Amino acid sequence: MAELKPCPFCGKKVAVMTNAHDLEECSNFENDNCHCSEFESNPCEYNTVVCDVNKGGCGASSGYYPTIEEAIEAWNRRADNG
Numbered sequence: 001m002a003e004l005k006p007c008p009f010c011g012k013k014v015a016v017m018t019n020a021h022d023l024e025e026c027s028n029f030e031n032d033n034c035h036c037s038e039f040e041s042n043p044c045e046y047n048t049v050v051c052d053v054n055k056g057g058c059g060a061s062s063g064y065y066p067t068i069e070e071a072i073e074a075w076n077r078r079a080d081n082g
Contacts, residue, residue: 001069005076007051010058015075017068019047049075 004015046064049071051057062075 002072002076004049004072005078007057007060008078009060010051012051012055012057014052014055014057015049016052017047017049017071019045019068047071 004013004017006013007015045066047066047068047070048064049062051060053059062071065071065074
């Protein structure tokens, strides 16, 4: 698994990886646009990287992805590396 870069917004190194197993656990899914059928492994598991506000971070997140590797890749992506 790739190492997490510092937060691109606040620069802190307090990112954590999380997953939500259904829409009730995932507060950012506030509408009926569930994409469960797009995910092959566990259709209702969403993975994200979050800058932990409980540890002084800003709350930024990578967005939700079907695998933790994709969430880490999105978190580590910067404008200068595509």
